[in-house]
Amino acid sequence: MYSPTGAVLIFLLTLFGSGWSYLEHDSWITIQLHHSLATASAEFSYRGNITIPSLNSGLSNVAQVPLTPGELELMKELANKNEFYRLKATVVYSNGSKQKFLTSNKACRLLQAHLNDVLWISLDPSGFVTSVTASQDAAPGIVECSPENTRHLDDVDFNTDVLIRHAELAPVPDTASFIQKVEREREARERGEVRDNRGFLAKYWMYIVPVVLLVFISGATNQEAGK
Structure with missing residues (x-):
């Protein structure tokens, strides 16, 4: 029999350990992408959808729609004004719950990168998304956008790499076994069995x-x- 204190500690350790079971059982998520192509506009249009069938493997399926000629011109206007391109990511979990994240970068950098970007998805130890961040590598030798150097940028297809960052856990001591050992020694002393x-x-x-x-x-x- 465990003492009340030992039983409570073991229960808490078991309860604490159950919080890490999300990745152990694995799961999937989808991320709906919407972007804003107008300055200070609250309207977001559909950009695409990302499906991650396994959080452990990190593999993803990306489906995105190309920019229309009108949307490309709006993107160039943002770039020429040195404005931000805003991306809204809605994470949908397997149980139906949702989380929304907003990330932004200079539209000029995205155009210079020919619409190639990287979407970083950070997970906490329980497998839930803590942040979604988009980044691009600017073309060398170009600092700012102007009508002269954006006129030839006519890419309309997004090419997105999805990278998942898992939170790292520190080593956890085997406290439950230690508590059980202490309890056994205490009970043996009470029965006079310690030799x-x-x-x-x-x-x-x-x-x-x-x-x-x-x-x-x-x-x-x-x-x-x-x-």
Whole structure:
């Protein structure tokens, strides 16, 4: 039988451990992407959908619609004004719950990258999304966008790489086994079943050493007195 304290600690450890079971059982999520192509506009249009069938594997299926000629012109206007391109990501879990995230980058950088971007998805230890961030690599040698250097940028197809970052856990001590061991030792002591199997010297060295020292000191004193 465990003491009440030990039982409570073991229960809490079990409950705590159950919080990490999301990735152990694995699951899937989908991410709906909508973007805003107008300055300070609250309207977002559909960009595409990302399906991640396994959070553990991190593999993803990306389906995105190309920009229309009108949307490309709006993107160029944002770039020429040095405005931000805003992307809204709606995460849908297997149980139907949803989370929304908003990320933004300079429209100029996205055009310079020919609509190639990276979507970083960060997961907490329980497998839930904590952030969705988009990033691009700017073309070398170009700092700002202007009508002159955006006129030839006519890419309309998004090419997105999806990368998943898992939170790393620190090593967890085996506290449950330690508590069980302490409980067994305590119960054995109460029943008088604890036996000391150590040798004679290991048991009584704290008594033997002072006696030996006393004899040694006494012998040395007697030798000095004889001289």
